[in-house]
Amino acid sequence: MTPRKRTTMEPSTRVTRSSTRTVKPTIPPPKSPLKKKAKKSTDISKEKKVNFSSSVLDGSKKKTIIVEYCKQCNAFKTRALFVKDGLEKGMDGAVNVVLNPEKPRRGCFEIREDGENGEKFITLLDMKRPFKPMKDLVMDEVVSDILDKIKG
Template sequence: MAPRKRTAVEPSTRVTRSSTRLVNANSDNPVEPPKAKKPKKTTAAAAAPKEGKATLPPPPAEEGKTIVIEHCKQCNSFKTRALTVKEGLEKGVAGVNVVVNPEKPRRGCFEIREENGEKFISLLDMKRPFAPMKALDMDKVVSDIVEKIK
């Protein structure tokens, strides 16, 4: 179908938002200014921490050593290996305290170390598909760390 031809009729007045503002601005009644946005409400728990609850992790036991496992959150394979090592160390050594990601982890990182000392495994800046980490035998890694701790 062909488009319709316009006939010569009086031009219609087009009403737009800007034209209505001009009309309202020229009239005797002033236009109400737009309302300001209300600030977002924060929850009471986020605004003020409760005194009864501690925000820091519990202090390490004086008897055992603290082992830190730092793993990247980029891929789930980091997490599964970290949990395997954590469970193995807790079963293998009595009184050991294992902490997973106490601080924000580095990207592409899988590291197992003592809290203030020796590094057992340090794989840094790995790129996908994370071959060095996937090549590790986690049972052997756990047994090596248990021997070094004892």
């Protein structure tokens, strides 16, 4: 037998997925706060320069040394960290060493003093693999030379 047709709309006792959707009131999702645009890297680097160059220790200005190293290879990072540790231990906190305050250049390993007239201790630019000029450096001697130049 075929089911008989309903003449009036009677509520159905059968529960389906679609019927539960229509019964429940729709609640709009909570409004998320508008996302702010990220600052450009140049804006951030300018802020960082202001922050670390104005640091003071016991009423005298700390010297700020910038170590810029390429992020292409881990050899740059290990040497940069070695220089940072050596300078901070050698000067007993009288020097502030900053690693890559701005986006680094490719194939670059440079150690310099902060400021317009800052002295450049080591400058190795546009190195190609296997980075022979950097790997030939004896890092203990580099750190001791920089310490001598800073103290003297």
